[in-house]
Amino acid sequence: MDTVLRQKRERNGVSFINDLLQYGVSSLSLGGLYALMALGLVIVYGILRLVNFAYGELVMVGGYGLLIFGETPLPWIICAVLSILAALFAGVLMERVAFRPVRNTSPTTLLITSFAVSNLLQNIALLTVSPRPRAPRLPEFFVKSLTVGDLRIKLADLIALTVSILALVVLTVFLRRTIIGLALRAAADDFTMTRLVGVKANMVIASAFAVSGFMAGIVAIFWIGRTGQTYPSVGLQPVLIAFIASVVGGMSSLKGAVLGGYVLGFLTMGLQTWLPQGVNNYRDAVLFGIVIVVLLFRPDGLIKPAYSREAR
Amino acid sequence: MSRAQVTMIRRFSTPVILFGIMLAIALISELRNDVVFERVVTVMFINLLLTVALQVFQGNSGLGTFGQYAFVTIGAYSSIWFSLTQKQKRTALPDMPRDWWLYEQHLGFIPSILVAGAITTVVGAVVGVAFVRLRGASFTIATFAFLIVINRVALQWTQLTKGATTVFGVPKYTEIWDALVWASLGVLVAYLFKESPLGLKLRASREDEDAAESLGVNSALVRWFAWTLSVFLSAVAGALWAHFIQNFSPHNFYIKETFLIVAMLIIGGSGSVSGAVLGAIAVAMSQEGLRQVENWVNIQRGRGTWVETVVPFQLVGFTEIIIACAIIIVLILRPSGLTGGREIAWPRVKPVTSLARPSDDSGAGA
Numbered sequence: 001m002d003t004v005l006r007q008k009r010e011r012n013g014v015s016f017i018n019d020l021l022q023y024g025v026s027s028l029s030l031g032g033l034y035a036l037m038a039l040g041l042v043i044v045y046g047i048l049r050l051v052n053f054a055y056g057e058l059v060m061v062g063g064y065g066l067l068i069f070g071e072t073p074l075p076w077i078i079c080a081v082l083s084i085l086a087a088l089f090a091g092v093l094m095e096r097v098a099f100r101p102v103r104n105t106s107p108t109t110l111l112i113t114s115f116a117v118s119n120l121l122q123n124i125a126l127l128t129v130s131p132r133p134r135a136p137r138l139p140e141f142f143v144k145s146l147t148v149g150d151l152r153i154k155l156a157d158l159i160a161l162t163v164s165i166l167a168l169v170v171l172t173v174f175l176r177r178t179i180i181g182l183a184l185r186a187a188a189d190d191f192t193m194t195r196l197v198g199v200k201a202n203m204v205i206a207s208a209f210a211v212s213g214f215m216a217g218i219v220a221i222f223w224i225g226r227t228g229q230t231y232p233s234v235g236l237q238p239v240l241i242a243f244i245a246s247v248v249g250g251m252s253s254l255k256g257a258v259l260g261g262y263v264l265g266f267l268t269m270g271l272q273t274w275l276p277q278g279v280n281n282y283r284d285a286v287l288f289g290i291v292i293v294v295l296l297f298r299p300d301g302l303i304k305p306a307y308s309r310e311a312r
Numbered sequence: 313m314s315r316a317q318v319t320m321i322r323r324f325s326t327p328v329i330l331f332g333i334m335l336a337i338a339l340i341s342e343l344r345n346d347v348v349f350e351r352v353v354t355v356m357f358i359n360l361l362l363t364v365a366l367q368v369f370q371g372n373s374g375l376g377t378f379g380q381y382a383f384v385t386i387g388a389y390s391s392i393w394f395s396l397t398q399k400q401k402r403t404a405l406p407d408m409p410r411d412w413w414l415y416e417q418h419l420g421f422i423p424s425i426l427v428a429g430a431i432t433t434v435v436g437a438v439v440g441v442a443f444v445r446l447r448g449a450s451f452t453i454a455t456f457a458f459l460i461v462i463n464r465v466a467l468q469w470t471q472l473t474k475g476a477t478t479v480f481g482v483p484k485y486t487e488i489w490d491a492l493v494w495a496s497l498g499v500l501v502a503y504l505f506k507e508s509p510l511g512l513k514l515r516a517s518r519e520d521e522d523a524a525e526s527l528g529v530n531s532a533l534v535r536w537f538a539w540t541l542s543v544f545l546s547a548v549a550g551a552l553w554a555h556f557i558q559n560f561s562p563h564n565f566y567i568k569e570t571f572l573i574v575a576m577l578i579i580g581g582s583g584s585v586s587g588a589v590l591g592a593i594a595v596a597m598s599q600e601g602l603r604q605v606e607n608w609v610n611i612q613r614g615r616g617t618w619v620e621t622v623v624p625f626q627l628v629g630f631t632e633i634i635i636a637c638a639i640i641i642v643l644i645l646r647p648s649g650l651t652g653g654r655e656i657a658w659p660r661v662k663p664v665t666s667l668a669r670p671s672d673d674s675g676a677g678a
Binding site for chain 2: 045049050051098101102105106107108109111112113115116117119120122123124126127128131232236240243247251281282284285288289291292295296299
């Protein structure tokens with residue numbers, strides 16, 4: 001009797017650790033994805049003071065890229081790279097066509113412009129592709145799971161985890177070791193000063209949008225890999241998540257965006273795992289309530305910018 | 313006429329001209345005797361009221377809000393809690409517990425609208441206290457977050473809203489003339505507010521908050537007042553719409569709808585009430601025109617005529633594309649909208665440019 005009980009307790013202990021590990025892996029992979037989403041938003045905000053609603057549509061472009069290139073006989077990995085490039089290109093184009101002409105107006109005008117661009121792109125997708133969800137070709141590893149002992153981990157989670165960390169490393173190197181990266185960081189701190197020392201504004205802003213599009217492209221692949229479908233409003237959820245993560249982490253700091261992404265990843269998985277279903281339906285309401293509270297009481301988020309620049 | 317008299321007449325002429333335009337549209341609709349057109353015009357008047365409500369806050373304060381539809385949601389649902397009889401509630405809101413106080417209430421239509429307006433105003437006034445502390449993009453994001461919060465709550469709180477399922481069988485009250493009267497009242501209120509000392513203070517703090525404060529303007533307070541007034545008007549519009557459309561769900565009060573009203577205001581010019589009115593009319597009419605083009609093309613395609621070779625796909629979302637392009641083009645080329653932030657007035661006088669720039673009328677951008 002005693003041994004049975006102990007065995008049972010041990011098994012419970014093991015399954016508890018398993019649960020925790022599983023939770024850790026899925027939170028880290030989700031958090032990494034969220035961090036990338038938030039980064040794509042914040043890198044533009046830091047320089048232009050533009051909260052880009054149309055960021056979600058860059059994710060959508062990536063998703064449709066996956067769909068369209070997936071119909072060709074190219075290997076999947078090339079399709080993925082091409083979709084990321086498509087999102088990157090869309091980001092640069094968006095800046096050139098819509099945001100450059102209104103760059104020097106109020107933040108509110110910029111916001112409304114991005115709202116309009118978002119609507120425009122969604123409806124173009126609706127018109128030219130299809131209002132119905134479509135499933136792009138995805139490689140097998142998106143549905144496979146890895147079994148280690150009692151632990152079952154989705155391969156896609158592991159890959160998302162790795163890729164997000166890799167992307168963060170690449171971005172850090174890019175920002176710290178290249179001239180453009182230096183210009184981007186300087187512009188995020190004080191755009192006027194950066195221009196005064198001879199950095200071209202157009203170049204900096206265009207590269208910020210390029211980075212933003214690149215992030216959106218990576219996000220698109222894993223986001224659509226999760227749900228398996230792409231549709232005109234597929235970017236809405238990612239852009240909302242990016243909002244929460246960047247507001248919580250700090251709109252003006254790249255570190256803040258990453259931190260906010262991971263915090264949100266752990267929070268989402270945690271709520272999903274341990275909250276009763278009835279309360280869980282209100283999850284989004286709670287998360288956006290948190291956004292409002294953070295904006296009110298800690299407008300700089302968890303991580304404050306290095307030094308406060310001119311208030312706008 | 314003396315200069316003062318001209319100014320006086322000009323000032324009174326604006327709401328009169330706007331009423332005239334709205335009345336003319338209603339009369340045209342009556343003369344055409346076309347049910348579809350009448351529906352379009354009725355919805356247009358309700359949207360016009362919403363645009364004017366948005367102008368009261370956004371135009372005078374310069375802060376962009378995407379949260380208006382949160383209050384439209386509350387206004388629409390809370391009006392049907394009171395306007396429905398117990399019998400109607402059993403089908404329209406089947407999840408509302410029978411022993412609730414709310415379940416037994418039944419009021420006439422106009423009291424219901426006013427009660428709905430009051431409830432929503434209380435909610436708006438409370439959150440407004442917090443919101444008016446924010447500026448710029450933070451403000452817009454916070455209002456947007458609020459829209460999402462209310463939307464999710466409405467989707468889940470089945471006792472009050474029937475959740476994501478469509479509410480059926482709301483009695484029809486709003487006819488074209490009701491919509492016209494309420495929209496006209498909205499225009500009048502918005503215009504009086506803009507021209508009142510309070511409105512002037514708010515516009516002053518929009519142009520330069522520090523300077524306005526130094527002259528004794530409590531900008532947070534005037535902003536809060538405009539916000540609350542805007543919430544009330546939005547709630548009334550929501551209630552009117554609920555009793556016009558008769559079947560609706562929380563999905564009818566979300567981003568797409570928000571975008572339409574923002575587009576109407578921006579295209580018309582957010583700095584003036586005339587801008588809101590003309591923007592709403594212009595967008596609604598072009599929307600209807602484009603929709604007819606869209607239908608025509610799709611029908612022609614169905615018949616397999618030459619149209620099919622020119623337009624290789626089913627036209628969906630074409631109207632929205634044109635409106636989105638219009639808003640971007642307006643923001644680029646004429647950031648203060650078609651009216652340039654001025655009121656239409658009679659008699660026309662040349663703006664005085666010799667002394668100071670008439671900053672009063674230059675409602676920049678948003």
